[in-house]
Amino acid sequence: MPQSTLVSAAMLAIGDELLSGRTKDKNIGHLADVLTLAGIDLKEVRIVADEEDAIVEALNALRGRYTYVFTSGGIGPTHDDITADAVSKAFGLPCVHDDKAMQMMAEMYARRGLEFTEARQRMARMPEGAEHIPNAVSTAPGFRVENVYVMAGVPQVFQAMLEEVTKTLKSGVKVLSRAIACPYGEGEIGTDLAAVQKAHPETSIGSYPRYDGSKGFHTELVVRARSEEVLNAAVVAVEEMIAAIKSSKTVTLEA
Amino acid sequence: MPQSTLVSAAMLAIGDELLSGRTKDKNIGHLADVLTLAGIDLKEVRIVADEEDAIVEALNALRGRYTYVFTSGGIGPTHDDITADAVSKAFGLPCVHDDKAMQMMAEMYARRGLEFTEARQRMARMPEGAEHIPNAVSTAPGFRVENVYVMAGVPQVFQAMLEEVTKTLKSGVKVLSRAIACPYGEGEIGTDLAAVQKAHPETSIGSYPRYDGSKGFHTELVVRARSEEVLNAAVVAVEEMIAAIKSSKTVTLEA
Numbered sequence: 001m002p003q004s005t006l007v008s009a010a011m012l013a014i015g016d017e018l019l020s021g022r023t024k025d026k027n028i029g030h031l032a033d034v035l036t037l038a039g040i041d042l043k044e045v046r047i048v049a050d051e052e053d054a055i056v057e058a059l060n061a062l063r064g065r066y067t068y069v070f071t072s073g074g075i076g077p078t079h080d081d082i083t084a085d086a087v088s089k090a091f092g093l094p095c096v097h098d099d100k101a102m103q104m105m106a107e108m109y110a111r112r113g114l115e116f117t118e119a120r121q122r123m124a125r126m127p128e129g130a131e132h133i134p135n136a137v138s139t140a141p142g143f144r145v146e147n148v149y150v151m152a153g154v155p156q157v158f159q160a161m162l163e164e165v166t167k168t169l170k171s172g173v174k175v176l177s178r179a180i181a182c183p184y185g186e187g188e189i190g191t192d193l194a195a196v197q198k199a200h201p202e203t204s205i206g207s208y209p210r211y212d213g214s215k216g217f218h219t220e221l222v223v224r225a226r227s228e229e230v231l232n233a234a235v236v237a238v239e240e241m242i243a244a245i246k247s248s249k250t251v252t253l254e255a
Numbered sequence: 256m257p258q259s260t261l262v263s264a265a266m267l268a269i270g271d272e273l274l275s276g277r278t279k280d281k282n283i284g285h286l287a288d289v290l291t292l293a294g295i296d297l298k299e300v301r302i303v304a305d306e307e308d309a310i311v312e313a314l315n316a317l318r319g320r321y322t323y324v325f326t327s328g329g330i331g332p333t334h335d336d337i338t339a340d341a342v343s344k345a346f347g348l349p350c351v352h353d354d355k356a357m358q359m360m361a362e363m364y365a366r367r368g369l370e371f372t373e374a375r376q377r378m379a380r381m382p383e384g385a386e387h388i389p390n391a392v393s394t395a396p397g398f399r400v401e402n403v404y405v406m407a408g409v410p411q412v413f414q415a416m417l418e419e420v421t422k423t424l425k426s427g428v429k430v431l432s433r434a435i436a437c438p439y440g441e442g443e444i445g446t447d448l449a450a451v452q453k454a455h456p457e458t459s460i461g462s463y464p465r466y467d468g469s470k471g472f473h474t475e476l477v478v479r480a481r482s483e484e485v486l487n488a489a490v491v492a493v494e495e496m497i498a499a500i501k502s503s504k505t506v507t508l509e510a
Contacts, residue, residue, distance in 0.1 A: 017463050019297045020432075021287030022477065028302070032276030042274045044309070047283070047300035054299070077441045078462040079449035109442075119445020138472065154466050177275075190332035190374020197334050206305075207333040208272050211409050217393070222277065 007172035009035055010044045010062040014055055014073040014083055015153055018047050026155045027072045034166060039174035040068070050074055055086035063090075063148050068169065070162070073153030075142065077119040083150060084125045084143075091145050093127035101132065101141055108139040126150075136160045176231045177224045180238050184245055185209065185217030192241050193221070200234040202226075262427035264290055265299040265317040269310055269328040269338055270408055273302050281410045282327045289421060294429035295323070305329055310341035318345075318403050323424065325417070328408030330397065332374040338405060339380045339398075346400050348382035356387065356396055363394040381405075391415045431486045432479045435493055439500055440464065440472030447496050448476070455489040457481075 011031055017023040028045055035042045043066060048054040055074075062069045074083030088095035101124035109116040123140035133142035133149060135157060142151040142161045151161040182189060186209050197205045203225040210218050221238055225231040266286055272278040283300055290297045298321060303309040310329075317324045329338030343350035356379035364371040378395035388397030388404060390412060397406040397416045406416040437444060441464050452460045458480040465473050476493055480486040 016459070016461055017477075018283075019287055019300070020291050021284055021289075021297075022461075023463060024284040028273075029276055029279040032274055034276075036275050042276075043304060045274070045300075045302035049298060076462070076464055077445035079445070079452050080461055081441075114442075117442055117446055119449070120442035122445060123442070137466070154464050156466050156468075179277075186332040186336075187369075187372055187375035187378070190334070190377060191372060194334035194374075204271070206271055206277075206335055207331070208278060209331055209409050211392070211411050213411075222272075 007040045007068070007170055008043050008066040009040050009068040009070065010046070010066045011042065012055070012058050012062060012069060012071045013045065013047045013153075014050060014071060015047075016049045016080070018073075019049055027153070027158045030155070030159060031070055031072075031162065034162060036175070038166060038169060039172035040169065041172065041175075050080045050082055052082055052086045052089065055083065056090045059087065059090045059148065063146070067147065069148045070165075071148065071150045072158050075123065075140070075150060075152055077117075077122045081122065084127070087145060087148065087150055088127040091127055091148075093129070093145070095125055096128045097121060097124045098126050098130070098132075098143075101126070104141070105139055133161045134164045136164075173226050175224050175226060176228060177222055178231060178235050180221045180223070180235065180242070182219040182221050182242055184219060184242070186219055187217070189219065189241070189245065192245070193238075196234065196237045196241055200230070200237060202230045203234040205234065205238070262295045262323070262425055263298050263321040264295050264323040264325065265301070265321045266297065267310070267313050267317060267324060267326045268300065268302045268408075269305060269326060270302075271304045271335070273328075274304055282408070282413045285410070285414060286325055286327075286417065289417060291430070293421060293424060294427035295424065296427065296430075305335045305337055307337055307341045307344065310338065311345045314342065314345045314403065318401070322402065324403045325420075326403065326405045327413050330378065330395070330405060330407055332372075332377045336377065339382070342400060342403065342405055343382040346382055346403075348384070348400070350380055351383045352376060352379045353381050353385070353387075353398075356381070359396070360394055388416045389419045391419075428481050430479050430481060431483060432477055433486060433490050435476045435478070435490065435497070437474040437476050437497055439474060439497070441474055442472070444474065444496065444500065447500070448493075451489065451492045451496055455485070455492060457485045458489040460489065460493070 018025050032042050046058045048058050074081045085095050106116050126143040127145050130143035130145050135141050137157045137160045151158050206222040208220045223234045273280050287297050301313045303313050329336045340350050361371050381398040382400050385398035385400050390396050392412045392415045406413050461477040463475045478489045
């Protein structure tokens with residue numbers, strides 16, 4: 001795996017409601033899917049409350065370490081939406097009402113016959129000089145500062161913004177993967193699987209236990225590699241391993 | 256809110272599969288629900304890959320900062336299950352095959368007529384001296400070292416372990432909460448809501464936008480407080496705010 005092509009990312013999900021259980025996050029899994037398809041390695045996720053210090057600290061820890069950082073949540077119009085302030089603070093920039101955002105939003109609310117309230121104007125605030133992330137659902141833009149992409153928490157809006165962002169990201173070499181259903185639990189295959197992994201060092205073989213009350217434990221094995229050839233060799237080895245376990249069981253039954 | 260009764264917690268979810276999107280986490284939301292009921296404030300969540308350095312670093316950052324840390328994942332029998340090693344390293348303890356766990360598991364596999372393989376024996380490994388967390392689903396125990404609770408990633412097992420753990424935790428003063436459905440979007444209520452929050456400083460009022468393609472934005476408002484009296488006063492104020500917006504709209508229509 002050529003290291004130079006690795007593109008890494010982190011996510012920072014912001015919101016008390018995710019930590020109280022009131023809202024079950026849907027954005028982490030979606031981002032993970034989208035980045036995997038783009039060949040970008042999501043390496044770390046953090047969820048923090050709507051507290052400025054917590055957001056600033058997490059953001060500064062992540063943005064220095066990964067190619068990209070994506071945030072969700074806290075850019076709405078209410079008093080507990082403080083992400084724009086916190087991102088500004090993290091970058092040492094003033095948080096301002098962005099002229100272009102104010103104009104777009106004023107026009108949209110006028111078209112809809114709604115007042116462009118002080119609260120709604122909060123959604124035009126961002127670090128000075130930030131680049132907009134278009135919002136096809138509800139106009140109020142997300143924004144980018146350097147390698148940090150600040151997006152909404154409402155899943156429909158997060159997804160719409162991410163779709164715009166994804167077009168602009170540099171992709172890594174895509175990780176190829178193959179899933180293999182294995183009818184045995186991890187306890188039965190663990191030692192053999194470790195040997196297969198050792199014999200195929202350029203792959204990453206993941207083992208994901210599934211539990212089903214009636215059938216007990218079975219396993220999904222996922223082989224990942226950055227070339228088709230390397231991938232295929234390891235997949236064959238895993239399939240041979242499963243066949244060998246199966247035939248050893250048959251022998252036992254017949255014996 | 257008396258600070259002395261606040262009990263805080265963090266979660267560390269471990270596993271490549273959560274970051275690739277292959278598995279959508281179900282444990283974070285469940286832990287959040289359980290802790291909220293117990294009056295324990297979940298303050299931070301991190302998700303990291305099956306990489307020893309990443310686990311050790313996150314664990315050491317979290318365990319010094321919060322009353323409790325709960326981990327999920329990476330305690331199965333395969334080569335990519337390295338949580339026991341990483342937790343041992345974080346505490347500077349040797350990672351050993353625990354005698355009692357070995358015995359319990361040997362008995363269970365014997366009863367089921369299954370071999371107690373080297374891979375299965377991996378699940379008896381834990382930092383020397385760790386306390387068991389019972390596993391009613393599949394025997395192999397989780398474990399506790401100081402304020403860190405190490406549990407399985409499979410949701411059925413995580414939930415069974417957490418149920419055992421919850422009985423032993425000290426509870427904080429429970430946060431009372433009341434949800435109020437608000438038919439208006441955040442942009443319409445933001446300014447008034449900020450005034451209500453300011454007038455009720457002992458409460459925390461959260462505003463959670465919901466988007467419905469046909470109806471547009473509406474909002475769930477959640478008032479939280481640690482006494483019934485304080486809670487009620489703020490709930491009345493929020494309801495009055497919504498009624499005032501409603502009547503101002505009626506006047507506008509009639510005018």
